[in-house]
Amino acid sequence: MTPQQREHLETRLRQERDRILANLNAFDRRSRISPREGGGDLSAYPFHMADAGTDAIDQEMDFAVAESERRTLADIDEALRLLIEEPERYGRCDDCGREIPFERLDLIPWARSCKDGPHGAVATTP
């Protein structure tokens, strides 16, 4: 990996990190509108299961998306840490120890293996 490629991937990681943080902040604001923090008074909870319609489904999907975003965020933080503190370990496959192809890292800068990972990665070998 050239220093330019490294720098490019670090930029990509920071951009993705900012994007996810913005998403999660928006999500937190949305989900804070309904139940009061700490809960307790359920009668104040404006959401009734009996009326569960598309709003409820949207909300459920939001939670699933937020959950996967949080996982990706943790992967990104770890990748950034490696890139800065242990650059020789960044971009190495957890499975086989080989260097992960740059084209793959460009798509998923936090990739941990050279094969399809848990994030629906794109295969790099034909």
Ligand SMILES: [Zn+2]
């Ligand atoms: Zn591998």
